[in-house]
Amino acid sequence: MSLYYEAADILSASLSGKGSIQSLVYSNKTLKNKPGHLFALLSEASKWSPVLKDIINQSGVLAIEKKLTPTLALLLCHDLLLSKSGIAAPSAHPLRLSISRHKARLSAELTKIRIKRGYGSLDELKASIESLSSEGNKRIRWVRVNTLKISLDDLSATLLHGYKHTTSLQEISDASSDDKLYYVDAHIPNLLALPSTANLLKSTAYAQGQIILQDKASCFPAVLMGVRPGETIVDACAAPGNKTTQLAASCGDSSARVIAFEKDKLRALTLRKMVERAGAQHIVSINGGQDFLACDPESDQLRTVTGLLLDPSCSGSGIIGRDDIATVELPGSPTAVDQTHIAPSRKRKRGPSKDTASIPSQIQIQDSPDASLVEAEPIMADDLKSRLQGLAKFQLEIIKHAMSFPAATKITYSTCSIHATENEEVVFGALASGIARERGWRIWTREEQVSGIATWPRRGSQEAVEASIKAHQGYDQDPIELAEACIRCCKGTDEGTMGFFLVGFLRDGGESPEEEQDEWNGFSDDEV
Numbered sequence: 001m002s003l004y005y006e007a008a009d010i011l012s013a014s015l016s017g018k019g020s021i022q023s024l025v026y027s028n029k030t031l032k033n034k035p036g037h038l039f040a041l042l043s044e045a046s047k048w049s050p051v052l053k054d055i056i057n058q059s060g061v062l063a064i065e066k067k068l069t070p071t072l073a074l075l076l077c078h079d080l081l082l083s084k085s086g087i088a089a090p091s092a093h094p095l096r097l098s099i100s101r102h103k104a105r106l107s108a109e110l111t112k113i114r115i116k117r118g119y120g121s122l123d124e125l126k127a128s129i130e131s132l133s134s135e136g137n138k139r140i141r142w143v144r145v146n147t148l149k150i151s152l153d154d155l156s157a158t159l160l161h162g163y164k165h166t167t168s169l170q171e172i173s174d175a176s177s178d179d180k181l182y183y184v185d186a187h188i189p190n191l192l193a194l195p196s197t198a199n200l201l202k203s204t205a206y207a208q209g210q211i212i213l214q215d216k217a218s219c220f221p222a223v224l225m226g227v228r229p230g231e232t233i234v235d236a237c238a239a240p241g242n243k244t245t246q247l248a249a250s251c252g253d254s255s256a257r258v259i260a261f262e263k264d265k266l267r268a269l270t271l272r273k274m275v276e277r278a279g280a281q282h283i284v285s286i287n288g289g290q291d292f293l294a295c296d297p298e299s300d301q302l303r304t305v306t307g308l309l310l311d312p313s314c315s316g317s318g319i320i321g322r323d324d325i326a327t328v329e330l331p332g333s334p335t336a337v338d339q340t341h342i343a344p345s346r347k348r349k350r351g352p353s354k355d356t357a358s359i360p361s362q363i364q365i366q367d368s369p370d371a372s373l374v375e376a377e378p379i380m381a382d383d384l385k386s387r388l389q390g391l392a393k394f395q396l397e398i399i400k401h402a403m404s405f406p407a408a409t410k411i412t413y414s415t416c417s418i419h420a421t422e423n424e425e426v427v428f429g430a431l432a433s434g435i436a437r438e439r440g441w442r443i444w445t446r447e448e449q450v451s452g453i454a455t456w457p458r459r460g461s462q463e464a465v466e467a468s469i470k471a472h473q474g475y476d477q478d479p480i481e482l483a484e485a486c487i488r489c490c491k492g493t494d495e496g497t498m499g500f501f502l503v504g505f506l507r508d509g510g511e512s513p514e515e516e517q518d519e520w521n522g523f524s525d526d527e528v
């Protein structure tokens with residue numbers, strides 16, 4: 001029976017924001033059960049959780065069986081109804097009995113749900129659950145062409161030889177493993193999409209740094225930055241170096257340069273390797289093992305820096321593969337259908353249970369471009385909330401430090417988090433800060449963004465912006481303009497990106513870079 005207790009503990013820890021199910025299972029060396037067995041149970045039960053939640057809620061079993069917590073009920077009900085080998089416990093075990101004595105009722109609820117959803121058999125329902133779960137997985141492999149090493153045209157003759165160009169991203173995500181297709185992205189220059197089955201890691205192009213496997217969302221900040229000749233750009237949190245090498249590629253053979261900070265010495269080694277593989281060592285200076293927050297913006301190296309790209313450590317909740325944290329639905333909470341926010345979990349009346357209180361039961365993302373996802377903060381698990389607040393404090397410090405660079409006129413701030421706490425709220429904390437007011441920093445409006453970024457439809461959450469403005473009294477700005485200035489990407493959409501957030505800050509003035517700057521109007525539609 002320890003299997004179910006151990007799995008329930010892992011699920012509760014994941015739901016409180018302590019990590020993905022995968023990392024919690026495979027990083028724990030003291031597990032009593034086989035990691036593979038635990039992971040299979042947890043990922044299957046998570047996949048089925050929207051159905052199992054309804055079955056358990058409709059059956060009323062949680063109100064009758066005092067031994068069952070919602071997570072235990074989810075796991076046991078999964079094995080009772082859906083696992084070929086049934087519940088892995090002796091038939092007389094009290095926990096097994098607590099669910100199996102309701103088998104008839106639970107099976108009847110499963111049948112009801114199946115019929116309601118229009119499936120003729122359990123196999124048909126299973127096939128639909130499988131296809132839904134694979135939709136959340138990455139089907140697209142984003143490939144950035146490293147123009148320091150090769151042009152897109154030359155890559156077409158080598159790596160892409162035998163591949164057919166398509167103008168439909170959908171065709172890429174629908175491709176079978178034999179399909180050799182590529183798509184040229186409309187927002188990011190030199191970015192391709194290939195079917196995820198394309199085995200690029202073994203290609204010469206990858207080994208020689210001609211291509212960099214980088215999610216589309218992660219390419220947005222360097223494009224927004226728009227490096228111009230003569231500039232010096234700081235990448236403040238650089239390893240492993242995706243954005244550093246992208247910035248370097250946009251410097252090309254101009255006189256622009258990049259200074260990359262990476263606090264962690266080991267990660268700085270990875271950064272160095274990546275910069276070398278990308279052929280960017282003559283463009284990038286690496287401040288390895290150095291804390292960006294401890295650097296002196298007035299130093300000789302930094303006082304002429306004109307732009308800073310900030311991509312600090314974050315919760316990583318937008319990363320694909322961490323879906324399992326956010327999408328498990330537990331019984332004991334209402335069935336949410338068309339909600340933008342996490343549905344509040346109903347507190348159970350009987351005694352306290354460690355996995356019931358304040359657990360996000362569901363996150364639903366509204367697909368409308370102007371209302372991207374935000375979490376309903378008040379019902380966040382306490383652990384997650386305090387972890388996010390700690391991250392947000394650090395992220396705000398990074399922005400404020402960047403705002404103190406004397407010649408800087410532009411900053412980009414990004415996270416691969418879906419949480420407003422790390423995104424919109426940090427942004428407006430920064431705008432309302434003393435240093436922003438003193439140095440004249442303001443938001444980089446949508447109208448001022450380069451076309452590939454300005455035309456991206458998913459923008460910040462107006463609701464989160466309004467809440468942030470309220471929290472920073474005296475900061476009087478148009479919430480619509482501010483939300484429009486923020487860029488969001490959502491995972492699990494047809495756009496094939498991970499969850500991501502980006503915003504920019506601008507100010508007039510600052511010292512000019514040493515060289516004369518060319519007039520630069522951003523990327524035109526023809527170029528992307």
Ligand SMILES: C[S@@+](CC[C@H](N)C(=O)[O-])C[C@H]1O[C@@H](n2cnc3c(N)ncnc32)[C@H](O)[C@@H]1O
Pocket residue numbers: 218236237238239240241242243244261262263264267290291292293311312313314
């Ligand atoms: C989200 S990752 C950056 C990913 C990177 N921008 C890319 O696109 O490949 C954040 C990085 O910032 C580093 N970091 C965190 N705090 C830092 C600080 N105060 N100074 C410099 N680097 C820091 C972390 O070690 C980590 O490698």
